[in-house]
Amino acid sequence: MRRPFLTWLCSLAVLVAGAAACAPASERVLVFSKTAGFRHDSIPTAVATLQRLAGEAGLAADHSEDAGDFNATHLARYRVVVFTSTTGDVLDATQQRALEEFVRRGGGFVGVHSAADTEYDWPWYGRLAGAYFDNHPPGLQSTRVQPERRGRAVGASWPIRDELYNYLSNPREQVQVVATIDERRYDGGRMGADHPITWCHAFDGGRSWYTGLGHDTAVYADPNFLAQLRRGLRYSAGQSDEC
Template sequence: MGRIPAPTPAQGQDGSEPRVLVFTATRGWRHDSIPQAVATLRALAGEAGLRFAHTEDPALFAAAELARYRVVVFANTTRDVLDETQQTALQAFVRAGGGFMGVHSAADTEHDWPWYGELVGAWFDSHPPGLQTARVRFVDPPEAVDGAWRVTDEFYNFKRNPRDRVHVIATLASGDYAGGTMGADHPIAWCREFDGGRSWYTGLGHDPALYADPIFRAHLARGLRYAAGAADDC
């Protein structure tokens, strides 16, 4: 896949140099792929002209702190990671035009917060045991992806099909593997404008090996561009 040209992201909300904050706090299952996710996002942020920060400290979710950033990424977060004050700060960040990007178990986060469920698009419900291989079809195929991309990963079933609320980027061929519950229409990545800001999510990213795949890296790069306001094509 050809390299995506470096964008010119919007500034942080306080007018500072554009930044991305990658958040990987967990209160449930902790994915072995978190280090690979952080390293990949660090590299992609550099290519995109974004200064990079990584934290597991929810105290950074305060209005003055988040104003320094253009994008917040929840990368394999799990369960209840923010208190009510921190939730309010994230909500205000998005409503002020901030970008949100969710990777894999970002959909298994904050199940008791309805606004977050709308932000991420759909919550995790279940997954078959182990890694399996299936075709992922992009709705608007990126450069050099001919037909379908075969991916080995952990595949999420979601509590609802988000199609009527989001722009679907990619779908999963559920018939390729055992244990899918979504039926023939199984969105696995999507984006949307939401509550004044932008949201982008991919259900992929469980397996550490996937972060070395150039197609997956390009997929994440497009999401980062979109969430940063550097492109309308997600």
């Protein structure tokens, strides 16, 4: 019996573009990078990297800067929404409600870098992201990232050179911290000995994962950072309980 044409076409697409090419609607990621404030030069690289990592996880990734995509019908196509270096007020009230309902239906959220510098007047978003950006020291600085699990350091720390955020509050009591940075190794840290930089949590029916790293384009070639992003995508998509 001959296979239907669409099945054949999908099989051909898999051979050409990989398994994510024919991912069903529920296996898709929306990478959103609209900015209403500062715009990072690293956004194109961040988007391409996230699309590649999503593909490795069997998730097809679409990129958009159209806030109109935040409606119930469109978001129903996705398992995860990624805010990558968004800034400022990027969604109106109706679009905000659509994202809230997406998460409440079990959708995943990933925030990268200035996703924490977004939507300060929307308290629900602040709780979703885990913390809001406060400030950062000038320029790029070097420190070390210490992975942790369940409140304890695990494995060796690794070096990073990036823009290092301070947050308006320490999110530790509300989230599971995935990694901290060492303020003793650079100037301008204002959070003290406990400076979370990456975290995750179950939130309002869905899952959220955030990293403050990702300002500098070069960071997207760092294997340690890429491993973080992989875990974040898998966690937020419900593929793993480890973040």
